[in-house]
Structure formats: C-alpha cells, structure tokens
Amino acid sequence: MLKKIALEKLGDLVSALMEKGPLYAPVKGEKAVDFQEITNPADVILDFYNTAMSPKFAFFPQSEDLIRYRLGKEATESEAVSLDAKPSVILGVRPCDAKSFEIMDRHFLGAGIIDPYWNDKREKTTIIGYAFDPSTAADPADFYNTLGISASDTAGSDIFMIRTDKHLLFKGITEKGDRLLKELSVLEAGSKTDEKTFEDKAKKGGEVKTRFMEIQDKAVAGKLVQVFNNKEFWEKATAACISCGACTFVCPTCYCFDISDETLFRDGVRKRFWDACMFTDFTLEASGHNPRPRIFQRYRQKVCHKYSYHVDKYGCISCVGCGRCTRSCPVNIDIYSIIESASKL
C-alpha cells in the first residue's frame, strides 16, 4: 500500500499520529537533532542527517522502574511495575537504526527469556523508517553498507517513508504498518506514478556509498579470537581512549544495563539503567578484583562482543555501521578502522 502527503501538510500528519498515542520524532535541540516525544507538531523536523542518540530509548529507556516495594518490619511488600505501554509511533527512523531493533530483538526476545519490558513497548510501537537523502553524501563515519544495509533499506520498519520535492511517500512494509496507513485519513492514496517515484528513489538510495569493507560474520568473529591476545594491537588502537562511555550510550545496539535499588524512608524502587562496558567499575567484583582494569581490555571487550561473541551466540554482528560511536568519540577512535586493521593482521 502506498500513501502520500504534501510536505507542507507534515503538521497535519504529526497531529493525526499524536492522536493515536505517544509519538517520537526528530526535534532540533541546542546541540543536536534527537528523537523526543512530540507535544507540539511544529517541533518535528525532517531535514536532518541522523540523530545524535539512537531511538533505542523508546524500547529500552535510560532508566526504567521494574519493581516497587515497601519495607516492612517483618516483611517487604512488593509489586512488579505493570506493563502498560501505550500504542506509539516512532517517525523518521533511519534504515541503520531500524535494522538495529531487529538485532536487539535477538537479545531481548530470542535468548530463551523474553524481556517483558522491551517486548511490551516493541509490540505496541509502529516504526516509520525514513530513507537517507540519496543526493547527500553519507557521513564519513558511516559504514552501514559494510553490514549489508542501504540508505533506503526497509528492513526493521513497519512503514517506510521517502521524501520527494513536494511529498512524503509512505509504503506499508508490515501488517502493522498497513493498518496504521489505512487509519490515517490525512493521507492520500498514492498513484501509479507515485509508486514508480518511490521505487526509483529507493533504487537511488541503494547507490549511496558509505565506507565499505568486505566482511563475513564468521570470518571476522574468528579473526578477533586470533587477535584477542595481541596486547600491542589493542593498546595501540585504544591509546587515546579516556573510557568515557559515550560510544556505548549513543549506540543503537549496546544493551548493557545495571540494576539498583533506590529507597526513600520505607518506599523503594528497583530500576535498571544503562551501563557501559567502557566504565572502569563495570566488571568490578565485590572482592575488589576487576577482570578488565585496563582501557584496552574494556574496548577489546566492546569490539569482540559486537563482532565475535554476538555472532557466535545470535548469528549476526551487533553493529549497524551508523557511525555514531565515531562521531561522538572525543578522541576520534573509530571502530571501523579497528575492525579493518584487525582483519589484516
């Protein structure tokens, strides 16, 4: 199903989506464009390259309450926080980020135990993907082509959006997407010409080139096992790293979290919040022993987890080449160059 709306009616579309439930879309902040829950349709922008933070927070918030409890003298009463995500929409997700949700599903839904918090939000959310503009060169940090993703890839989206000079075109990719498209009376039906335009633009997106290296999941996973003990390589690659963790927080496929209890008088809440393998105390044990006290060990863990252990456990690389880690690193450490160098050893 193909639908369309004139560009100047974007506000009408945003209002119609807001009536369905919470809407997350790109908004220009002081320093960067990022996804936010929309309260004013005029805040939504579609002229952006990619957001600074990934949209993973919609399913995996930076901080999330799991259990609430009340401390008693004899017993503690507790209750799990109810799962009550409202049907929501994320508008304007770039193809690499849409793909990241499928990768995260393998961990949160496919590892033998379903994470109810992720699942609740994931099931109730419709993702409207948004093709990169084929007339704009890819950011030099991006390498999503290496991971088999194109600038107009529809994988991971429920609806895929392509912008033309005058319109936004929407194609239903999943049943969930088709359902939403049917409900949005603000959209017009696309013509045969619109369908052709959509296909032509999608094809053009396939021609956008990011950095690229030949990579084969199992081969790179095996190579990293061989390189693991090459201390000199890892120390050199990470010499400038200050272990700030920015690269993990912006990453759409990083999912490490910690769990802690916060209690005020007798009321407490157990919550989980993002953590990062780049932090010194991430692996600090109660005994005081830390198996990864050095920065190179922590960065090596990050790279090997994404490109080796994840391949062994879930059958795919846990990276979509979005380039955020490189763009956000204060000392210009680039995971692509590290994988490329390791592959040549």
Ligand code: SF4
């Ligand atoms: S490791 Fe870097 S390039 Fe890969 S998905 Fe994460 S932020 Fe994007």
Ligand code: SF4
């Ligand atoms: S963003 Fe750069 S400096 Fe910070 S932890 Fe990551 S690699 Fe190290």
